Amino acid sequence: MAQDLVDGLLIKARSHLPPPSEPLGKLSKRDRKGVAVIKLKNPPVNSLSLEVLTEFVISLEKLENDKTFRGVIVTSDCPGIFSAGLDLTEMCGKSQAHYAEFWRAVQELWLRLYLSNLVLIAAINGVSPAGGCLISLTCDYRVLADNPKYNIGLNETLLGVVAPSWFKDTLVNTVGHRTAERALQLGLLFPPAEALRVGMVDQVVPEDQVHSTALSVMAQWLAVPDHARQLTKSLMRKPTADRLVKQRDADIQYFLQFVSRDSIQKSLRMYLDKLRQKKG
Numbered sequence: 001m002a003q004d005l006v007d008g009l010l011i012k013a014r015s016h017l018p019p020p021s022e023p024l025g026k027l028s029k030r031d032r033k034g035v036a037v038i039k040l041k042n043p044p045v046n047s048l049s050l051e052v053l054t055e056f057v058i059s060l061e062k063l064e065n066d067k068t069f070r071g072v073i074v075t076s077d078c079p080g081i082f083s084a085g086l087d088l089t090e091m092c093g094k095s096q097a098h099y100a101e102f103w104r105a106v107q108e109l110w111l112r113l114y115l116s117n118l119v120l121i122a123a124i125n126g127v128s129p130a131g132g133c134l135i136s137l138t139c140d141y142r143v144l145a146d147n148p149k150y151n152i153g154l155n156e157t158l159l160g161v162v163a164p165s166w167f168k169d170t171l172v173n174t175v176g177h178r179t180a181e182r183a184l185q186l187g188l189l190f191p192p193a194e195a196l197r198v199g200m201v202d203q204v205v206p207e208d209q210v211h212s213t214a215l216s217v218m219a220q221w222l223a224v225p226d227h228a229r230q231l232t233k234s235l236m237r238k239p240t241a242d243r244l245v246k247q248r249d250a251d252i253q254y255f256l257q258f259v260s261r262d263s264i265q266k267s268l269r270m271y272l273d274k275l276r277q278k279k280g
């Protein structure tokens with residue numbers, strides 16, 4: 001059975017963890033076929049807090065160093081939401097030191113994912129704006145559930161912020177320059193059929209088939225010898241990643257200046273308020 005191929009690894013935010021005796025990221029070694037599943041679990045919306053980013057990096061590092069694993073399926077444990085993107089509360093009303101630590105963690109996760117030697121398949125089982133979309137774009141292949149609510153895209157401009165150059169590069173490398181330019185300026189969130197048409201995802205399948213499709217795709221990618229596939233991936237991606245690696249500190253300083261502006265703080269606060277008021 002396909003499910004037998006899969007091992008489980010759950011990323012959880014500490015605040016939602018059961019007793020402290022349980023490790024944060026659970027990495028079971030039961031799997032023999034070398035495929036792990038990273039399930040994001042930070043309810044209610046899988047926002048990427050500093051803690052989740054850090055935990056994600058640690059989990060990936062463990063998998064990279066454990067030679068029994070050759071592939072990872074990245075998916076969500078929150079119904080209907082793949083990830084709401086970066087945790088906006090981490091970018092609002094905090095200290096400069098906090099912003100710097102947060103942004104370094106965002107950079108680190110992007111670099112780890114984008115340059116991973118593992119085959120990464122995104123099983124996108126929910127809405128996926130901004131940072132959520134970015135995570136999927138770093139994967140080697142994206143399978144999206146066919147649900148009209150499951151929009152995906154880099155919507156930063158709609159929040160009054162700007163997708164940094166390496167977010168932009170990741171999108172350009174996936175969908176091409178013109179589609180990326182339009183999508184980024186307008187902050188477009190694509191419904192599944194559109195996302196497929198522009199190449200933001202590779203496959204759209206019925207919701208109950210996302211996981212099994214990701215597994216089938218994984219088998220196809222794992223049929224290729226690792227060394228050849230990994231070197232090819234590096235050839236394709238390293239130039240993009242190197243642009244950030246060469247100027248990580250400058251990128252952090254740029255983020256600090258940008259996010260500390262009164263106008264940006266105001267935009268982010270207004271956006272958060274709008275989200276919160278939606279309910280009431």
Ligand SMILES: CCCCC/C=C\CCC/C=C/CC(=O)SCCNC(=O)CCNC(=O)[C@H](O)C(C)(C)COP(=O)(O)OP(=O)(O)OC[C@H]1O[C@@H](n2cnc3c(N)ncnc32)[C@H](O)[C@@H]1OP(=O)(O)O
Pocket residue numbers: 044045047081083084085086087088089127129130131132155156159161162163164165254255258259272275276277278279
């Ligand atoms: C030139 C270069 C310049 C350099 C620039 C530098 C930096 C700027 C770059 C900034 C990059 C940002 C990337 C991002 O990822 S920003 C995040 C963008 N995300 C979004 O726009 C998604 C927002 N959320 C939603 O649209 C919805 O929540 C949803 C995901 C569709 C789910 O909807 P629903 O199920 O109805 O849930 P609620 O909306 O009621 O939300 C529940 C709860 O969660 C809070 N929340 C939602 N999203 C976030 C988030 N991203 N961060 C923090 N909190 C979030 C929401 O406020 C609710 O909270 P309460 O329960 O307290 O009301």
